[in-house]
Amino acid sequence: MNNIIYIFFRRMRQPLLTLVITYSIAVLGLVLIPGQDPDGNVWHMDFFHAFYFVSYMATTIGFGEIPHAFNEAQRMWVLVSIYATVIVWLYAIGTLLSLFQNKSFQQAITERRFANRIKHLREPFYIVCGYGETGSALVSMLTERNQNVVVIDIVSEKVQMLHLENLRQYVPGLHGDAGRPVHLIEAGLEHPLCQGVIAVTNVNEVNLQIALTSKLLNSGIKVICRADSHDVEDNMASFGTDYIIDPFDNFAEHLATAIESPDLYLLNQWLVGMRHQPLSDPIYPPKKGNWIICGYGRFGKTICQQLRNYGISPIIIEAAPEKTGLPDSDIPENEWVSGRGTEAVTLEQAGVRDAVGLVAGTDNDANNLSIIMTAKMLNPDLFVVARNNLADNEQLFEAINADLVMHPSIIIANKIRVLLATPLLYAFLGLAAKQSHEWAASMVNRVRSVVKDQVPEIWELDINDERAHAVNNAILEGDKVTLAHLLVDSQQREKRIFAIPLLLLRNGVVSPLPDENISLQYGDRLLMCGRLSSHYRMEWTLQNEHALDYVRTGYSKPRSWFGQLIAK
Amino acid sequence: MNPEKVIFGFFIVLALTLNFGFFVGDINDPDHHHVYELFAVVVVNVIATILKFGDRTQMGAVLLATSLVAVLQLFAAALVWTFAVHISGTGLTPVVMASIVSLSGGAMLANVISVVLLVIETVMLRR
Numbered sequence: 001m002n003n004i005i006y007i008f009f010r011r012m013r014q015p016l017l018t019l020v021i022t023y024s025i026a027v028l029g030l031v032l033i034p035g036q037d038p039d040g041n042v043w044h045m046d047f048f049h050a051f052y053f054v055s056y057m058a059t060t061i062g063f064g065e066i067p068h069a070f071n072e073a074q075r076m077w078v079l080v081s082i083y084a085t086v087i088v089w090l091y092a093i094g095t096l097l098s099l100f101q102n103k104s105f106q107q108a109i110t111e112r113r114f115a116n117r118i119k120h121l122r123e124p125f126y127i128v129c130g131y132g133e134t135g136s137a138l139v140s141m142l143t144e145r146n147q148n149v150v151v152i153d154i155v156s157e158k159v160q161m162l163h164l165e166n167l168r169q170y171v172p173g174l175h176g177d178a179g180r181p182v183h184l185i186e187a188g189l190e191h192p193l194c195q196g197v198i199a200v201t202n203v204n205e206v207n208l209q210i211a212l213t214s215k216l217l218n219s220g221i222k223v224i225c226r227a228d229s230h231d232v233e234d235n236m237a238s239f240g241t242d243y244i245i246d247p248f249d250n251f252a253e254h255l256a257t258a259i260e261s262p263d264l265y266l267l268n269q270w271l272v273g274m275r276h277q278p279l280s281d282p283i284y285p286p287k288k289g290n291w292i293i294c295g296y297g298r299f300g301k302t303i304c305q306q307l308r309n310y311g312i313s314p315i316i317i318e319a320a321p322e323k324t325g326l327p328d329s330d331i332p333e334n335e336w337v338s339g340r341g342t343e344a345v346t347l348e349q350a351g352v353r354d355a356v357g358l359v360a361g362t363d364n365d366a367n368n369l370s371i372i373m374t375a376k377m378l379n380p381d382l383f384v385v386a387r388n389n390l391a392d393n394e395q396l397f398e399a400i401n402a403d404l405v406m407h408p409s410i411i412i413a414n415k416i417r418v419l420l421a422t423p424l425l426y427a428f429l430g431l432a433a434k435q436s437h438e439w440a441a442s443m444v445n446r447v448r449s450v451v452k453d454q455v456p457e458i459w460e461l462d463i464n465d466e467r468a469h470a471v472n473n474a475i476l477e478g479d480k481v482t483l484a485h486l487l488v489d490s491q492q493r494e495k496r497i498f499a500i501p502l503l504l505l506r507n508g509v510v511s512p513l514p515d516e517n518i519s520l521q522y523g524d525r526l527l528m529c530g531r532l533s534s535h536y537r538m539e540w541t542l543q544n545e546h547a548l549d550y551v552r553t554g555y556s557k558p559r560s561w562f563g564q565l566i567a568k
Numbered sequence: 569m570n571p572e573k574v575i576f577g578f579f580i581v582l583a584l585t586l587n588f589g590f591f592v593g594d595i596n597d598p599d600h601h602h603v604y605e606l607f608a609v610v611v612v613n614v615i616a617t618i619l620k621f622g623d624r625t626q627m628g629a630v631l632l633a634t635s636l637v638a639v640l641q642l643f644a645a646a647l648v649w650t651f652a653v654h655i656s657g658t659g660l661t662p663v664v665m666a667s668i669v670s671l672s673g674g675a676m677l678a679n680v681i682s683v684v685l686l687v688i689e690t691v692m693l694r695r
Contacts, residue, residue, distance in 0.1 A: 010622035017618050024611040031604075047607055048650045 003108050011099050015092035022088040026054045026081040033077055037068045045074075058085035107175075111186060114174045118188040123148050125194060126420060127187050129178035129210050130201030131158045133391045133409035134226065136165070138200065141417040143169040144275065150187050152178040154201075179209040181217065189218055196222030196242075198416055204232045211241045224419065226412055228298065245415055247408035252302040254411075255385065255404065257433070259285045259310055263440035268429060270447055271529060272418050273455030279448070283403050285383050289356030290315060294341035294371050296324045299361045299387055299406075314359075315350040317341040342370040347378060357383040361406075365393045372400050424460050424510075424527035428503045431512045447529065450498040456529040461542065463524040468542040474552075475522055481552065483526075484516040490540040490547040493554060497537050499530030579616040580631075580686055583638065584679040586612055591676050595669045596662035606649065609672065610642045613679075627689050634682045641675035 030050040037043040045053075049067060056063050057078070070078065099105055125148035128135050132153075139149050139162075151173040153159050159173040176183040178201060188194050199210035207225045214223045224243045227233045233244050258265040266282045273280075291307055291314035293300050300316065301324075307314050316336040318324055326336055339346030341360075352358070358375050360368040365388060372384050386402035388394060397405050418426050432440065447456055465472045474481050483504075489495040504514035505525040514526075528538070540547040546556040558567045586609045593600025617635040620628055645668045652664040 006622055006624060013618055013621045016621070017615060020611065020614050020618065024607075028607065031607075046653070047603060047646075048654050 004105070004112060007102075007105055007108060008099065011095060012092075015088075015095045018088050019092045022084050023051075023054055023058070026057075026077075026085055027051055029077045029081065030054065030074065033073050035068060035071050035074050043068065054081065054085060057082055058089045060086055111174065111176070114172055115186040117172050118150060118186065118191060121148065121150075121188065121191065121193060123193065125150055125188065125191075127152065127184065127189065127194065127197045129153075129184075129197065129199045129206075131162060131173070132200070132202055134200040134412045136161075137391075137409055137413035138198065138416055139171060140165070140167060141274070141413060142421065143167045143171065145417075145421040147421060150174075152176055152183055152187050154178070177206075179206040179213075181213045184210065184213055185217070189214060189221075194218065194221055196224060196420065198420075199223070199225045200412060200416075201226075204228055208232055208235060211236050212239060215239050215241065222420075224416055243416075243419060245412050247411050248299045248302045250411050250415060251299075251406045251408070252306045254406075255285070255303060256306045256309070258283060258404065259287055261437050261440055263437060263444050264432060264435075267432065267440055267443050267447065270444075270455050271425060271429065271458060272414055275455070275457065275532070277455045279451065279453055279455055282444075285385075285403070286356035287312075290351055290354060291357040291359065292317060292341075292347070292350045292352060292355050292375075293359045293361060294318075294368075295360070295362035295387075296321075296326060296336070297361070297363060299363075300324075300359070303359055303361060303385075314357075315355070317346055317350050319362075340367060340371075342367055342374060344374055344378060347371075347375055352378050352382070355379065355382065357385070359385040359387075360402075361385070361387045363387075363389055365389050365396070369393075369396055369400060372402060422458050422460055422527070424503050424505060424525060425458055427505075427510055428512060428527055431503075431510070446500055450500055450530050450534075452531070457532040457535050458527070458529050459535050461526045461528060461538075463520050463522055463526075470541070470543055470545040470548040471520060472522060473545065474548060475520065479552070481520050481548070482516065483514060483518050483520060485548070485551050486520075486538055486541055487516065488541070488551040490537055490544075490551055493551060497530065497534035499528050499534045499538065501526055502529055503527035576616075576619055577686060579612060579619060580679075580682050583609070583612045583616045583635075584676065584683050587638075587642075587672060587676040587679050591669060591673050593669075596666040598660040598665050601665065601669055603649070606642075606646060606668075606672070609675075610639075610646055613639050613642055613675070616682075627685065631682055631685055634678045634685070638675040638678040638682070641671050641678065645669075645671035645675070 027047065027050045030045050030053060031047055035043050035045060053066065126142065127150045128139055129152050131139070131151050135151065135153070139151060142149050146169065148169060149171050151159065151162055151171055153173065153175065154177050156175040159175045162171060162173040174183060174187055178184060178199070184197070189197065197210060197214040199207040201207055201210070204227055207227060211223050211225045214221065222242045224245065225236050225241050227236060227244050227246055228248070233246060236244050254265070257268065262282050262284050266280070269280050287310065291312050293304055293314045294317045296304070296316050296318040300318070304314055304316065313335060316326070316331065317339055318326055318336060319338070319340045321327055321336065321338050337346055337350045339349070341347060352375050358372070360371040362368055368386055372386055375382055376384070384402040385404045385406065386397055386400070388397045388405050388407045391407070391409060394407070432443070450456065461467060463471055463475070471481050483501055487496055487499060487501070489497050501514055501516070502512065503526065504511050504518070506521065506523070528535070541551055545559060549556045558564050586605065590601055590605040590609050613635065617632065617639050620632040620635060623629070623632065648664060648668050648671065652658050652660060658664065
């Protein structure tokens with residue numbers, strides 16, 4: 001506010017001074033010059049009428065000569081005054097208008113408004129820095145799950161786009177450099193309800209700066225960062241950034257999981273899928289045989305490393321081997337080929353005809369598509385992994401029918417969404433990774449049996465008064481409520497709802513797939529998966545005392561005073 | 569010598585002297601208080617106020633406040649005058665004159681504070 005008033009006064013001082021001085025000279029002249037009334041008496045205009053006259057003269061409204069017609073001397077003075085006051089008036093108005101159109105003034109006003117709006121937020125929220133592909137995907141995912149988000153981006157067009165997008169929640173957006181602490185504070189970094197800061201700009205240094213600022217100014221909040229290099233990752237980890245997400249590492253892990261245990265990979269895909277997505281089919285990347293990797297950048301190197309862990313030595317195709325340090329590395333001469341991979345010659349040289357897998361991992365989408373098309377012509381049975389850099393090309397990658405598509409932005413957005421919206425799912429997936437193949441296979445079957453053809457809905461439930469009123473009351477009265485009760489249809493006791501309890505968090509201890517006969521306690525947190533309709537059915541049991549009585553005992557106890565009297 | 573300070577000081581002191589000139593005399597005698605003088609006081613006071621716009625210092629803020637008080641009082645005085653002469657038609661009776669002059673007296677007090685602050689600031693600068 002101070003800033004706006006300061007700019008306003010500073011700029012308006014000169015025009016206002018000129019206006020006041022010109023007005024007073026014109027008024028004084030009119031008062032001093034003697035005129036004549038209709039009877040021919042000498043008459044002096046008073047200040048009231050002079051000010052009235054000058055006011056409408058300067059604004060070019062012109063009501064005429066009042067209260068009496070002017071004489072020659074007065075007209076002479078008015079002639080001079082007209083030009084002086086009209087020009088000064090236009091000058092003042094012009095300055096005012098240009099001030100309102102001034103970029104820095106407008107920026108000051110919007111920043112002010114934004115900061116005010118944030119100050120009045122009454123619900124927990126996250127700050128998302130960077131509204132690019134990752135940021136926009138993340139914001140729509142989080143708002144889908146009724147989380148409040150505040151966005152900062154350095155490009156004003158992207159913030160404008162935010163207003164055009166059809167999001168479920170209102171998302172305030174600020175145009176500014178998130179690397180500057182003042183903008184993070186305006187976005188609510190020091191707000192008591194700020195839950196976390198998510199740095200997903202496309203510049204590593206800015207993300208680092210955001211993480212550092214957030215940890216210094218508000219050490220209690222979660223900080224999640226995107227980082228593309230191990231250097232920056234180590235730096236971020238050194239001051240306690242909560243989660244650092246590297247899209248390449250993440251995808252390499254995905255690929256490793258897919259190779260190691262296709263069922264576990266499928267389970268992961270289903271559980272983290274977006275609402276209403278169809279169930280994906282399992283994929284089986286070949287474990288034996290030759291793999292070809294096109295592009296030996298950050299992505300290619302990470303994939304290469306993972307494949308080596310499984311005893312696969314891939315053949316590398318790289319357009320600029322010197323840049324990526326290929327000739328100096330410990331990779332033997334016969335395991336890499338110089339070339340782009342888009343032409344058949346290079347691919348043949350790498351042995352595409354008897355290869356089993358191909359990774360098109362350059363940072364150019366057109367090249368990746370071309371590589372895949374050429375390779376598929378030479379060897380239609382290839383298992384193809386494609387790297388999709390820009391969201392605009394998504395349809396092309398769908399059309400080319402790659403077995404696995406790696407989209408860095410979506411990977412990061414999905415991971416952050418799971419972390420923020422369903423932290424228990426994150427814990428569950430961590431535990432699942434340590435289980436056997438058979439366990440994963442049986443889980444896939446169980447999930448398939450409860451859902452129809454869409455990915456399961458994931459929800460967390462807390463046993464407390466707000467989220468589970470009826471259950472909480474029953475527990476307080478000493479009644480036993482088991483997990484099995486929650487899994488019963490609250491309209492037909494004989495039927496079960498389509499849901500699986502995945503995880504129980506009690507007193508800081510997580511137990512996967514809890515026993516259904518376990519009795520619930522206050523403060524328990526549960527992770528469920530199942531159909532969306534079952535989620536709503538379960539809410540009845542949780543919140544409505546009649547529904548809970550029915551699923552527990554088979555009939556609803558009378559709750560009113562009169563009803564209880566009759567029941568006795 | 570800072571020319572801005574000279575203009576600034578000039579208008580603040582002029583506002584006080586003109587105000588004093590209008591104020592002196594019998595409080596309810598219209599012959600002792602001329603309308604031209606009131607006009608000059610109002611104009612000079614408005615100019616002095618605008619001159620303080622955009623001054624970010626603490627002293628500037630206080631000076632702006634005292635000037636705004638003076639301008640407000642003088643506007644009230646001018647309005648009473650206009651109302652008495654042109655609208656209600658009672659003319660400059662002793663009662664009306666007394667209230668006009670007392671309003672300008674209040675404005676003078678604010679102007680005195682402005683000048684005192686100006687002097688204090690100058691003395692502080694010397695040190």
